[in-house]
Amino acid sequence: xxxxxxxxxxxxxxxxxxxxxxxxxxxxxxxxxxxxxxxxxxxxxxxxxxxxxxxxxxxxxxxxxxxxxxxxxxxxxxxxxxxxxxxxxxxxxxxxxxxxxxxxxxxxxxxxxxxxxxxxxxxxxxxxxxxxxxxxxxxxxxxxxxxxxxxxxxxxxxxxxxxxxxxxxxxxxxxxxxxxxxxxxxxxxxxxxxxxxxxxxxxxxxxxxxxxxxxxxxxxxxxxxxxxxxxxxxxxxxxxxxxxxxxxxxxxxxxxxxxxxxxxxxxxxxxxxxxxxxxxxxxxxxxxxxxxxxxxxxxxxxxxxxxxxxxxxxxxxxxxxxxxxxxxxxxxxxxxxxxxxxxxxxxxxxxxxxxxxxxxxxxxxxxxxxxxxxxxxxxxxxxxxxxxxxxxxxxxxxxxxxxxxxxxxxxxxxxxxxxxxxxxxxxx
Numbered sequence: 001x002x003x004x005x006x007x008x009x010x011x012x013x014x015x016x017x018x019x020x021x022x023x024x025x026x027x028x029x030x031x032x033x034x035x036x037x038x039x040x041x042x043x044x045x046x047x048x049x050x051x052x053x054x055x056x057x058x059x060x061x062x063x064x065x066x067x068x069x070x071x072x073x074x075x076x077x078x079x080x081x082x083x084x085x086x087x088x089x090x091x092x093x094x095x096x097x098x099x100x101x102x103x104x105x106x107x108x109x110x111x112x113x114x115x116x117x118x119x120x121x122x123x124x125x126x127x128x129x130x131x132x133x134x135x136x137x138x139x140x141x142x143x144x145x146x147x148x149x150x151x152x153x154x155x156x157x158x159x160x161x162x163x164x165x166x167x168x169x170x171x172x173x174x175x176x177x178x179x180x181x182x183x184x185x186x187x188x189x190x191x192x193x194x195x196x197x198x199x200x201x202x203x204x205x206x207x208x209x210x211x212x213x214x215x216x217x218x219x220x221x222x223x224x225x226x227x228x229x230x231x232x233x234x235x236x237x238x239x240x241x242x243x244x245x246x247x248x249x250x251x252x253x254x255x256x257x258x259x260x261x262x263x264x265x266x267x268x269x270x271x272x273x274x275x276x277x278x279x280x281x282x283x284x285x286x287x288x289x290x291x292x293x294x295x296x297x298x299x300x301x302x303x304x305x306x307x308x309x310x311x312x313x314x315x316x317x318x319x320x321x322x323x324x325x326x327x328x329x330x331x332x333x334x335x336x337x338x339x340x341x342x343x344x345x346x347x348x349x350x351x352x353x354x355x356x357x358x359x360x361x362x363x364x365x366x367x368x369x370x371x372x373x374x375x376x377x378x379x380x381x382x383x384x385x386x387x388x389x390x391x392x393x394x395x396x397x398x399x400x401x402x403x404x405x406x407x408x409x410x411x412x413x414x415x416x417x418x419x420x421x422x423x424x425x426x427x428x
């Protein structure tokens with residue numbers, strides 16, 4: 001084994017083998033579609049790029065240029081045959097040549113990823129074409145705006161706190177804007193592509209973005225039906241609540257994993273209890289009549305709004321600033337109070353604020369976890385108030401009051417028990 005690893009030609013053969021595999025993989029789809037440039041052509045192009053890189057930088061550039069000549073000849077042939085130009089195949093050939101060059105220079109991950117992406121784009125022609133034609137002007141503008149927020153605005157924002165009192169972190173606020181906006185955009189696309197699949201499914205997707213709006217819509221639908229959709233509305237509201245709790249846990253994972261570890265019992269109890277209650281209601285929901293596959297109980301006006309994005313950012317900044325001041329002036333009690341108030345306004349922003357304060361070391365992960373759980377529990381209780389304000393169904397109000405109070409109590413109990421257990425273990 002040692003003699004093989006010390007063989008001087010082994011690296012060269014490894015690079016050639018990788019280039020060959022890349023070419024064959026990228027050309028597989030073209031061969032399947034019966035194109036003129038198939039498996040062998042793509043494999044040869046990748047090997048040409050690899051050999052060029054092995055010979056030196058000048059030869060690497062020459063190999064790409066030769067691939068360009070091949071592309072010109074290929075298009076001349078297809079034009080003469082009356083088949084038009086092969087722009088997609090030509091671009092794929094050039095990318096394969098560049099992947100071969102990278103393989104010849106000793107790279108592994110980048111050329112492999114390039115080959116996989118190239119093959120995927122070739123294979124997904126019809127779905128991508130259908131999806132692009134189905135986009136509305138509003139959806140296209142929203143996608144462009146989201147890209148501007150992520151790739152244009154975010155990189156130019158200053159790092160860290162921008163004021164002398166270490167209160168305002170613009171980059172952190174913008175991260176929250178992009179996270180919430182991105183989740184909302186994905187949620188919109190899922191609803192549009194796959195439909196609501198019933199009220200319960202719509203409740204889950206709607207709850208990921210804004211559980212309060214979703215709960216209100218569910219209660220309104222139950223009210224308009226005269227109580228005929230009580231079981232479905234209950235399941236939808238419960239799903240929206242579980243989705244919001246899950247979203248808050250994901251925010252902690254992304255922004256402050258240590259804080260989630262300190263509050264994992266609380267989130268596990270809330271989510272687990274919600275799932276158990278949903279399973280108990282499953283038969284009632286399945287037996288009830290639900291909207292068709294392309295109908296949604298949640299209104300889909302726009303996939304993304306700059307107004308809502310700025311609102312989330314401002315709410316986050318307000319909670320962050322007041323949370324820091326509360327922590328400095330009143331200690332942990334002040335931070336917890338701000339978290340509770342934040343849970344009434346926006347639990348996602350309150351949880352994100354607690355997570356980033358914990359990640360920056362302003363507060364401990366344990367304190368951040370307690371604040372996140374308090375904000376989530378308060379948000380769960382607020383859902384009851386919004387549903388009760390809209391619905392006239394006494395039974396629905398009663399079930400929601402018991403359920404949401406139980407979920408909030410389990411969350412608070414979980415964080416208390418875990419904190420007490422950690423403190424006990426530390427003393428031992």
